[in-house]
Structure formats: C-alpha cells, structure tokens
Amino acid sequence: MKNFLINNFEISESDAEVFSASFERIDLIKGEKFVDFGKVSNRIGFVEKGLLKCTLIGNDKSVIDDFVFENQFVANYYSFLRQKKSNKEIVCLKNSKLRIITRKKLDELANKHSFIKKIARQVSEQLFISTAKKLEDFRLLNAEERYSKLVKMNKRFITEIPQYEIASYLNVSPETVSRIRNKFTLPS
Known part of the structure; x- marks a missing residue:
C-alpha cells in the first residue's frame, strides 16, 4: 500500500507510512459484503488481494456498476461523503484481503496531516474522471467497442x-457478450 500511495499520490515515504499505518487489515470471504445496500458507508478499503463487485440497486432491479481488483480503493464514495444510505452493495467475488479506514479515523488524520486532504482531492478527481469516461463510453461506443476497451x-x-456479470456491467445480454467474446482473442 505504501508504494501505491507514493507512486499514485506523489507523497513522501514518511507520509505514506503514516497513512497506511492508519488502516486496519481485514479478511473477507467470497460472498461477504463490504458495503450493505441501505446502510451508510463509513469506511474505505484498499484491496491488497481479491476481487469485489459493486452493484447498484433500485427500482426493483440491479446492475453491476464496477469491479475492484488489487491495488484499488473501494467504497461507496457518495454514501461515504454525503453520509446517505448506500444505493449499492459491494460484495467479494473471491476471498479478499483489505486494509480499511473509517470515516472518523480519516477525518482525525486529515485534521493532523495536510497531505490527507491532497489525497482526498486527488481520489475525488480520479473518481469524477472515471465516472465521466464511463458515461461517455456508454453514450458513444457500441457493446463490442466497450467490451474491447474492458x-x-x-x-x-x-x-x-463470469460472463453474465460482464454483461450486466456492459448493460447487454449474456448472449451478446458470448457473440462478442467469440470474435476476440485474449491479449498477451
């Protein structure tokens, strides 16, 4: 985690040590929820090992919003920032090891260390850019182009x-993913 922080947020090794030492290690098993639908999200995780799925839930349907791999932060950031009930759930697709920090602990840390506010701003900017790009892709690219990009x-x-989860993420049918997949060879 320290190397990730240094490389992605351009902070010193000592600042990265202070920040990463504030996170607690947890293990989650396949199927276990990191964020519960309908509850306020009060923690952010950093995935050291594993894979998680973020699913938006509403109007009697659900759709996969994102997947989170190693060396990525995970949270329902909207719920975390606004302290509103989560409109999504985040579930482990396989056994996972995370480092987590609570909102309270993060706020305490930010009051002591100015570099935490810099990291928070950069994370917000990255999330905005990622969301804007995803929206742009859904509007401008067809299913095959979105799959290729993925x-x-x-x-x-x-x-x-699983193919059906990729289909949900791309907002197409599993059969469409199967047809597209047959046209592609895995990149090396």
Whole structure:
C-alpha cells in the first residue's frame, strides 16, 4: 500500500507510512459484503488481494456498476461523503484481503496531516474522471467497442469474472457478450 500511495499520490515515504499505518487489515470471504445496500458507508478499503463487485440497486432491479481488483480503493464514495444510505452493495467475488479506514479515523488524520486532504482531492478527481469516461463510453461506443476497451484495460475481466456479470456491467445480454467474446482473442 505504501508504494501505491507514493507512486499514485506523489507523497513522501514518511507520509505514506503514516497513512497506511492508519488502516486496519481485514479478511473477507467470497460472498461477504463490504458495503450493505441501505446502510451508510463509513469506511474505505484498499484491496491488497481479491476481487469485489459493486452493484447498484433500485427500482426493483440491479446492475453491476464496477469491479475492484488489487491495488484499488473501494467504497461507496457518495454514501461515504454525503453520509446517505448506500444505493449499492459491494460484495467479494473471491476471498479478499483489505486494509480499511473509517470515516472518523480519516477525518482525525486529515485534521493532523495536510497531505490527507491532497489525497482526498486527488481520489475525488480520479473518481469524477472515471465516472465521466464511463458515461461517455456508454453514450458513444457500441457493446463490442466497450467490451474491447474492458479487455484492453484488464484481461482479468474475462478470465476471472463470469460472463453474465460482464454483461450486466456492459448493460447487454449474456448472449451478446458470448457473440462478442467469440470474435476476440485474449491479449498477451
């Protein structure tokens, strides 16, 4: 986690040590929830090992919003920031090891260390850019182009995630994913 912080947020090794030492280690088993639908999300996790799925829930339906792999932060950031009930659940797709920090602990840390506010701002900016890009892709790219982009981004999508879940993420049918998948060869 320290190396990730140093490389992605351009902070000193001592600042990265202070921040990472504030996180608690937890183990979650496949199927266990990290964020519960309908509850306020009061923690952020950093995935050291594992794979999680974020599912938006509403109007009697659900759709996969994202997948979270190693060396990524995970949270319902909207619920965390606004202290509103979560409109999604985040579930482990396989046994996972996370480092977590509570909102209270993060606020205490931010009051003591100015670099925490810099990290929070950069995380917010990255999330905004990622969300805007995803929305743009849904509006401008067809299903095959979105699938191709997904595979190029991380080939683990097609080796570790079931086809029906990829279909939900791409907002297409599993049969469409199957047809598209047959046209592609795995990138090396």
